[in-house]
Amino acid sequence: MSQIDSYLQVTLKARQLRLLVALDDFGHLKEVAEITHVTVPAVSKALAELERGLGLELFVRTTQGLRPTPHGECLIRHARQMLVSLHQARAELKALSSPSEDKINVGVFPASVTALLPKALALLKQREPRVNVLVTEGMMATLMPELRQGKLDMIVGRLPARDGQDTIAEQELLEEPVSLLVRPAHPLAGRKKLKWADLKPYPWVLPPVGALLRDPLERILESHDIRPKDYIETSSTTLARAYLHASDGIGAMAGAVARDPAEPLARLPLALPQLIRGSGVFWDKRRALTPAARLMIACLEEAAAGLRPHYA
Known part of the structure; x- marks a missing residue:
């Protein structure tokens, strides 16, 4: 039995499959450590043990992070399939054990x-x-x-x-089209016409880097020579709305977040292109x-x- 055969058939564990997939998804030891609630040395050690056990290099370190080798890509592809199968088996076993419940x-x-x-x-x-x-x-x-x-x-x-x-x-x-919103008593609220330059003196509420709206919003603002330097970043819609009500900030929101009848915000009369796709469900x-x-x-x-x- 070869080293690869022995390791895959006897030693490989589900947690190592999850490690491989996480390393491929995030590409950095620090991010994997944060998401799995362990230390960076522990992640590095687990990867080294896996590579040593297989006798294969699975990832190479680059300036952009970890990149899977051809051996790594192969194992990651199968790891994803095996984890899906394990999830399905767990769901079916739980359903058989408790047929009156589903989750x-x-x-x-x-x-x-x-x-x-x-x-x-x-x-x-x-x-x-x-x-x-x-x-x-x-x-x-x-x-x-x-x-x-x-x-x-x-x-x-x-x-x-x-x-x-x-x-x-x-x-x-x-x-859900995106709107630019301010508090009802904002100096710009209620005006029927605005120029983009009118927005320059005011602070902003921005979605965090990595959020779907961040890049397209920054591009449209830059196209109108607006580069916010006074801003807060948050993924919390509750905080964003509260900050807008408490300040002269401007925020970009869509859908139900932009339409709260209990604490309404004023919409600025500036047309925005379709910045992001609509809401839905995916699997x-x-x-x-x-x-x-x-x-x-x-x-x-x-x-x-x-x-x-x-x-x-």
């Missing part, structure tokens, strides 16, 4: 927490109270790896840019959706249909 794991972006998902969850519980849902809020960088690893059944929120990956299935649910089509997950998607569709008239 789905849903990731959600912060902006979809306020309207779309709560309405869909209420519909789900009306139709099938025995289906339980674990909701994990996060950003694309943290939720997408969990979807690929089979830890999430689906993600609800702003659809990411299409990048040619044919493993992700999606369904658009709401078109890994390599893994079959359970009946509960399909019901969740149907409830999301119904909830979105009820919200569309308010977004027109």
